[in-house]
Amino acid sequence: MTLDFIKGAPSVEMSELLGLPLLKSAVGEHIWDLQRQGQPQAFQQKLVEYFSKGYPGWSVVRFEYPTVYLRDDRIKK
DSSP states (O other): OOEESSTTOOOHHHHHHHTOOEEEEOOOHHHHHHHHTTOHHHHHHHHHHHHHHHSTTEEEEEEETTEEEEEETTOOO
């Protein structure tokens, strides 16, 4: 299942067409288990915490098991 993490964020396909930088990444199964257990809020919170430490300035745009798509918000337009 594909879910938009940020409401109104462009889809991965649209981002690629617009030339916006996206990074494909992943997280451990213990984080995905939150989504599988029906805890989407906890899952999203863990994603934000995880990537804010490892990729400061990047935002989660979409996720589809096992891939998480990140947008580089450090770039000024």
